[in-house]
Amino acid sequence: xxxxxxxxxxxxxxxxxxxxxxxxxxxxxxxxxxxxxxxxxxxxxxxxxxxxxxxxxxxxxxxxxxxxxxxxxxxxxxxxxxxxxxxxxxxxxxxxxxxxxxxxxxxxxxxxxxxxxxxxxxxxxxxxxxxxxxxxxxxxxxxxxxxxxxxxxxxxxxxxxxxxxxxxxxxxxxxxxxxxxxxxxxxxxxxxxxxxxxxxxxxxxxxxxxxxxxxxxxxxxxxxxxxxxxxxxxxxxxxxxxxxxxxxxxxxxxxxxxxxxxxxxxxxxxxxxxxxxxxxxxxxxxxxxxxxxxxxxxxxxxxxxxxxxxxxxxxxxxxxxxxxxxxxxxxxxxxxxxxxxxxxxxxxxxxxxxxxxxxxxxxxxxxxxxxxxxxxxxxxx
Amino acid sequence: xxxxxxxxxxxxxxxxxxxxxxxxxxxxxxxxxxxxxxxxxxxxxxxxxxxxxxxxxxxxxxxxxxxxxxxxxxxxxxxxxxxxxxxxxxxxxxxxxxxxxxxxxxxxxxxxxxxxxxxxxxxxxxxxxxxxxxxxxxxxxxxxxxxxxxxxxxxxxxxxxxxxxxxxxxxxxxxxxxxxxxxxxxxxxxxxxxxxxxxxxxxxxxxxxxxxxxxxxxxxxxxxxxxxxxxxxxxxxxxxxxxxxxxxxxxxxxxxxxxxxxxxxxxxxxxxxxxxxxxxxxxxxxxxxxxxxxxxxxxxxxxxxxxxxxxxxxxxxxxxxxxxxxxxxxxxxxxx
Numbered sequence: 034x035x036x037x038x039x040x041x042x043x044x045x046x047x048x049x050x051x052x053x054x055x056x057x058x059x060x061x062x063x064x065x066x067x068x069x070x071x072x073x074x075x076x077x078x079x080x081x082x083x084x085x086x087x088x089x090x091x092x093x094x095x096x097x098x099x100x101x102x103x104x105x106x107x108x109x110x111x112x113x114x115x116x117x118x119x120x121x122x123x124x125x126x127x128x129x130x131x132x133x134x135x136x137x138x139x140x141x142x143x144x145x146x147x148x149x150x151x152x153x154x155x156x157x158x159x160x161x162x163x164x165x166x167x168x169x170x171x172x173x174x175x176x177x178x179x180x181x182x183x184x185x186x187x188x189x190x191x192x193x194x195x196x197x198x199x200x201x202x203x204x205x206x207x208x209x210x211x212x213x214x215x216x217x218x219x220x221x222x223x224x225x226x227x228x229x230x231x232x233x234x235x236x237x238x239x240x241x242x243x244x245x246x247x248x249x250x251x252x253x254x255x256x257x258x259x260x261x262x263x264x265x266x267x268x269x270x271x272x273x274x275x276x277x278x279x280x281x282x283x284x285x286x287x288x289x290x291x292x293x294x295x296x297x298x299x300x301x302x303x304x305x306x307x308x309x310x311x312x313x314x315x316x317x318x319x320x321x322x323x324x325x326x327x328x329x330x331x332x333x334x335x336x337x338x339x340x341x342x343x344x345x346x347x348x349x350x351x352x353x354x355x356x357x358x359x360x361x362x363x364x365x366x367x368x369x370x371x372x373x374x375x376x377x378x379x380x381x382x383x384x385x386x387x388x389x390x391x392x393x394x395x396x397x398x399x400x401x402x403x404x405x406x407x408x409x410x411x412x413x414x
Numbered sequence: 415x416x417x418x419x420x421x422x423x424x425x426x427x428x429x430x431x432x433x434x435x436x437x438x439x440x441x442x443x444x445x446x447x448x449x450x451x452x453x454x455x456x457x458x459x460x461x462x463x464x465x466x467x468x469x470x471x472x473x474x475x476x477x478x479x480x481x482x483x484x485x486x487x488x489x490x491x492x493x494x495x496x497x498x499x500x501x502x503x504x505x506x507x508x509x510x511x512x513x514x515x516x517x518x519x520x521x522x523x524x525x526x527x528x529x530x531x532x533x534x535x536x537x538x539x540x541x542x543x544x545x546x547x548x549x550x551x552x553x554x555x556x557x558x559x560x561x562x563x564x565x566x567x568x569x570x571x572x573x574x575x576x577x578x579x580x581x582x583x584x585x586x587x588x589x590x591x592x593x594x595x596x597x598x599x600x601x602x603x604x605x606x607x608x609x610x611x612x613x614x615x616x617x618x619x620x621x622x623x624x625x626x627x628x629x630x631x632x633x634x635x636x637x638x639x640x641x642x643x644x645x646x647x648x649x650x651x652x653x654x655x656x657x658x659x660x661x662x663x664x665x666x667x668x669x670x671x672x673x674x675x676x677x678x679x680x681x682x683x684x685x686x687x688x689x690x691x692x693x694x695x696x697x698x699x700x701x702x703x704x705x706x707x708x709x710x711x712x713x714x715x716x717x718x719x720x721x722x723x724x725x726x727x728x729x730x731x732x733x734x735x736x737x738x739x740x741x742x743x744x745x746x747x748x749x750x
Contacts, residue, residue, distance in 0.1 A: 042656070043550065050547050050557050053540075057561045057624065060575045063592060067578065079590045206421035213425055217432045222476035231469040235747065237477075242743040244484050246736045248685050250707050250725040252483060254718050255490035257711070258501065259482075274421065278428070283483020286476055312450070315468055316440045344568030346688045347708070363570040367692050370574065377578060377590070384574035388567045395566035399559060406629065407636050 061388075068385045071182040072378035086180050088123065090132055093173045095149075095157060098165035108161045114175060115155030125151040125175035132174035143171065151175060187382035196357065197383050200365040204387075206274055207349060207361055208342040211281035212335050218282065219289030220331065224319045226290065227297040228305060238294070244287040253351050256280065260352065272354040280352050281345070285338045292408055296330035297323055333405025336398050340391050362387040432475070439471045488729065494722035501718045509723035519724070522701045528615050529622075529686065529702065534679040536623045538672060541630025545638055546660060548631075558635065562628035569625070569688035576621045577693060582606040611699040618700060621689050626682065630675045637671035638664060677735045684728055703728050 067080040077089055093114040101108045114122065124133035127143050135141045137153040147161040151173065159171055191197045225231075226238055264271030300323065308318050324331075346363040353359050360368065366380075366387055373379045395402065444450075447460035494501050495509055513519045544561055548554035564572060581591030585604055589595040594604040608614045641664055649663045665672075687704035694700045696709065707724040710717050 046547050046550055050544070050551060050554070053544055053547075054557045054560050057564065057627070059592070060579055060624070061563070061567070064575045064578060076590070078588055079592065079595050081592070081595075202418055206417055210421060210425035210428060214428045214432065217429060217436075218475045218479065221436055221472040225469040225472035229465075229469040229472070231466065234469075235744075237473070238747065239740050239744060240485075241480075242740050243736050244480060246681050246732050246739060247484055247488060248681075248704075248725070248728045248732055250685065250687075250704055251491045251729050252487035253707075254494055254711060254722050254725065255487040256483065258490075258494075258718070275424065278424075279479065280483060283479045286480055287484070290476060314440075314444070314464075315472075316436075319472075340566055344571070346568070346570055346691070350708075351711070363568050363688070366570045366574060367688075370577070370692055377581070380574055381578065384571050388571040391566040391568070392563070395563060396559075399562070402565075403562075403632050406632050 064381050064384055067377060068187055068381035069183045069185070070187075070378075071179075071184055072187060072376075074179060074182065075378050075381075083183075084181050086178050088176055088178045090174070090176050092132075093175065095159055095170040095173055097168050097170045099168060101161075101165055106162075108164050110159040110165070110170070111157065113154070113156045114151065114173060115177065120155065120177040120179045121153050122151055122155050122175050122177050123153065125149075125157075125173055127171065127173060129172075129174065133176050149173070187378045188386070191379055191382045191386065196360070196365060197362070197386050199358070200360050200362045201386065203353075203359060204343055204362040204390075207277055207281070207353065208339055210274075211278045211285075211342040212339045214278060215282040215285045215289050215338060216331055216335060219286055219293055219334070220324060220327065221319070222286075223290050223293035223297055224315075224323055226294045228318075228323075229315060241287050241290050241294075245291060247287075249284060249347060252284070253347075257351060272352060272359070274353070277348060277352045280348055281338075281342050284348065285341065288337065289334050292334050292405060293327060293330050295408055296327055300326055329401065329404060330408065332398070332401040333408065336394060336402050337405055339394060343391055435475065436471070439474075440468070443467060443471065491722045491725050491729070494718050495726045496719075498719050499717040505719065509719045512720065513723055513727070518696075518701055518706060521699055522696075522703045522706045523727075525615050525699075525701060526684065526703050529619055529683045530680060532616070533619050533622050533626070533683045534676045536619070537626040537630045537679050538634075538675050540623065540627040541632075541675065542634050542665075542672070544627065544631045545635035546664075549635065549638060558628075558631060561631060564625045565628045567625065569621075569686075570692050572621050572625055573689050573692035576617075576624070577608070580607040580617060608694055608700070609698045614694065614698055614700045618689055618693055621693075622683065622686060626679050630679065633671060633675050634668065637668045641667050677738070681732060681735060684731055 063080045066083050067075055070080065070083055073089060074083075091114075096110055096112045098110060100112075101110045103109075122137045124136055125141070126132045126134035127141060127149060128134070135151075137151060139150070141149045143149050143159075145161070146163060147159055147165070149157065149159050149171065151157045155175075155177070157173060159165070226234060226241070260271045260276055263269075304322060304326075305318060308322055313321075344363060345361075346367065349361045349364055353361065355364060355368075366383055369380055369383055443464055447463045449457045449461040449464065452460070496504060496506060498505050544558070548557045551557070567575070578590075579592045580594075581589075582594055582604055583589050583591070589598055589604055593607060598604055607617045610617075645663055645667070646659060649659050654662070685704050686702060687708060690696060690700060690702050690705040691708070696702075696705050703724055707721050707728070710721040710724060
């Protein structure tokens with residue numbers, strides 16, 4: 034690196050990194066931009082065109098003949114196809130197969146002695162020499178150029194209708210306790226494994242290291258049976274928040290103990306020795322010295338555990354259930370993918386709500402996350 | 415809202431309960447076998463007893479929960495895999511025989527091996543390249559943060575993000591999926607990418623690679639910085655160019671770390687479930703073991719025997735890495 038930092042090759046490096054960063058951020062950027070777009074525009078044009086005016090083919094219906102007024106001996110139905118005044122109509126038609134047969138402002142003969150005119154501001158007039166019959170208005174097809182529109186409507190919609198709001202609370206309910214409770218349990222165990230002498234310590238450490246990689250799938254069925262059994266025995270529901278907290282604790286403990294033990298074992302021995310000489314018991318040493326010193330490791334693990342419990346789908350589906358009331362955000366998103374698979378305005382906004390919390394945690398606490406990763410992997414190797 | 419208050423209350427209760435357990439048991443231990451203020455044989459005997467008991471008080475809750483949530487289930491899964499769908503009648507190896515004759519299972523194994531071949535290699539490769547490149551530029555840390563970011567996104571969230579990229583509209587209409595838009599721009603025909611058998615595996619793998627590259631990058635970047643300057647300087651003096659330094663000096667010193675990254679991602683790949691469930695749910699021949707297992711857990715009321723048998727297969731695939739990890743940890747402990 035010393036050699037090449039002065040060479041012209043450095044521009045190649047800059048460019049390749051720009052390319053890679055673009056590749057890696059573009060997908061998320063697309064999601065965010067799309068979630069803020071108007072849903073009609075989102076459905077017909079790519080998010081990269083979000084800033085340009087889009088042209089959309091739309092269908093409208095003129096007011097019913099009952100609203101016709103008589104003017105200069107002719108019967109006229111008038112109105113405006115566009116609700117907002119910002120779009121521009123470029124072409125219109127009255128047959129589904131020829132939706133753009135006439136330019137804006139042209140006069141179209143729609144038969145029965147009636148004529149239709151649509152101006153570029155969306156106002157239309159149907160003029161007939163005879164009184165028009167019927168109750169349904171004439172269908173009008175038109176192409177409108179719609180300027181870019183950004184809105185929070187999609188978010189309002191998913192918070193209200195798609196159940197995302199309730200799931201957000203469910204996710205919090207799962208993730209926070211499932212992060213806090215294991216830390217305390219793991220910290221005590223890690224201290225014992227790092228600094229207390231007792232028979233079998235080495236074996237226990239090996240067991241923890243082994244359990245680090247046990248696939249979750251191994252635990253699912255036996256635990257499901259166990260939970261059902263316990264639920265039936267005590268007459269309580271098998272799928273509860275307490276159940277999922279304990280499950281997340283069990284699955285998170287190996288990493289927690291491993292990370293914290295490595296960290297605690299690296300603390301200087303002298304501090305502990307001098308405290309012991311002063312007559313402090315292990316309990317005092319742990320509470321008053323080790324725990325405060327271990328803050329960085331505790332922070333690393335809590336970030337891991339929070340991200341993992343918030344992002345988890347499998348454990349929540351098995352131990353909390355898939356009913357409407359208990360769905361966490363990830364589960365809700367999977368459901369929406371199935372039921373509203375084509376409604377990208379719903380999906381993008383929902384997805385962004387599910388990832389916003391982890392992203393905030395990530396950007397504010399990245400330092401600890403990196404530190405935890407390094408402690409968990411490099412040292413272990 | 416009510417639910418959140420309930421959660422906070424339970425959390426407080428849980429934490430307090432935990433704290434009460436640790437404080438309480440230690441207090442009782444100190445009361446039963448006091449050593450403070452005492453001298454002579456009684457004090458030393460009490461000290462010995464408390465020192466023998468206290469580690470187990472500290473370890474108690476952790477061991478209990480590890481046993482219930484990981485150790486017992488491993489044994490029980492093996493036991494269940496030898497029983498019928500309700501877990502009552504012993505059927506020997508029937509579940510495994512069924513499995514190897516089942517087309518969907520063979521498809522899953524095949525796909526899983528594809529995943530195992532591609533994802534760890536690609537994520538490690540990109541991670542290494544990015545780590546090496548970003549080390550040389552002033553805005554490297556910003557670049558790293560952005561590439562690391564997908565790590566925080568759930569698999570399901572990432573699936574939605576990528577499903578949007580793979581979105582397909584009939585030929586002739588405007589494509590709103592980025593991939594098809596690019597393909598059309600260059601004159602190709604749009605495809606429904608996730609429904610193409612065999613190739614769809616790779617489109618799903620991209621998602622995991624996208625997420626895991628940041629992890630590989632962070633670890634490998636630290637390893638790159640840990641390489642002693644002298645070895646690089648010596649190579650420079652000997653006239654090695656940038657590429658030679660990278661491949662002949664740096665990489666060989668990082669094999670240990672690369673192996674750790676590789677195995678970590680390998681384990682993740684074996685457990686991949688959310689992505690497949692969200693993208694295809696195993697349709698169009700994209701099934702993998704973890705999703706197949708989940709499927710059998712609930713299919714037709716649930717076949718626990720077959721589900722457990724598939725889980726056992728996943729476990730068997732993990733065991734070599736587990737042994738390797740334990741041996742490494744043991745080696746490190748000796749040096750401690």
